[in-house]
Amino acid sequence: MTDKDVNVGIIRFPGTNCDRDIEYAVNLAGAKSEYINWNQKDLSDVDVVIIPGGFSYGDYLRAGAIAGNTPIIDAIKEFAKGGNPVLGICNGAQILGEIDLVPGVFIENENAKFICESMKLKVNTTRTPFTKLYKKDQIIELPIAHKEGRYYTEDVEQLYDDDQIVLSFAEENPNGSLENITGVCNKEANVVAVMPHPERAVEPLLRSTDGLKFFEGFLD
Numbered sequence: 422m423t424d425k426d427v428n429v430g431i432i433r434f435p436g437t438n439c440d441r442d443i444e445y446a447v448n449l450a451g452a453k454s455e456y457i458n459w460n461q462k463d464l465s466d467v468d469v470v471i472i473p474g475g476f477s478y479g480d481y482l483r484a485g486a487i488a489g490n491t492p493i494i495d496a497i498k499e500f501a502k503g504g505n506p507v508l509g510i511c512n513g514a515q516i517l518g519e520i521d522l523v524p525g526v527f528i529e530n531e532n533a534k535f536i537c538e539s540m541k542l543k544v545n546t547t548r549t550p551f552t553k554l555y556k557k558d559q560i561i562e563l564p565i566a567h568k569e570g571r572y573y574t575e576d577v578e579q580l581y582d583d584d585q586i587v588l589s590f591a592e593e594n595p596n597g598s599l600e601n602i603t604g605v606c607n608k609e610a611n612v613v614a615v616m617p618h619p620e621r622a623v624e625p626l627l628r629s630t631d632g633l634k635f636f637e638g639f640l641d
């Protein structure tokens with residue numbers, strides 16, 4: 422599948438470190454991409470926004486807290502409000518929780534340690550632009566790498582009622598996330614926040630290609 426007309430805006434903050442991996446995955450899937458820095462305010466050239474993982478502002482205060490107060494954030498909120506696809510991965514997911522574009526937050530892992538492992542995950546919903554090419558309840562394998570990845574929300578029932586759970590741990594729950602949840606979306610399903618890293622599983626050399634469909638889905 423190729424669609425060189427789709428342009429993905431990859432957001433960068435000081436401390437972002439998965440930006441080039443996202444660029445590689447997006448280009449492999451067949452889309453164009455450009456980097457957009459934290460101090461820019463214009464997303465008019467892009468069709469999709471991806472907020473990569475990393476340690477924006479050194480994870481000081483809380484992971485994602487400082488990034489959530491930068492000039493690009495208002496533009497991302499407007500972009501999301503327009504129904505456009507937004508994906509936050511790991512630190513990007515933490516930022517989307519901070520700015521309330523998805524319900525809930527990602528807090529420190531139960532064991533207070535940085536966990537870096539390959540995990541079996543269930544794709545709970547396929548109604549998002551990033552998961553539409555998977556089968557509902559499909560088991561996939563993606564790496565996780567975080568210290569603040571424990572998902573928590575006050576109203577988990579609502580997530581079930583509105584089909585807002587995107588990914589959950591299928592076997593072991595490594596960080597104490599509520600109900601094994603490790604990916605959620607907004608009600609409209611255009612904004613998706615996932616802790617695992619699909620961009621690190623896009624070709625056989627990386628052990629798994631299970632993540633590639635995240636970047637092909639929005640081209641469909």
Ligand SMILES: NC(=O)CC[C@H](N)C(=O)O
Nearest residue numbers: 474475511512567568569
């Ligand atoms: N891989 C990442 O994006 C790192 C996530 C994050 N800053 C944490 O340790 O919780």
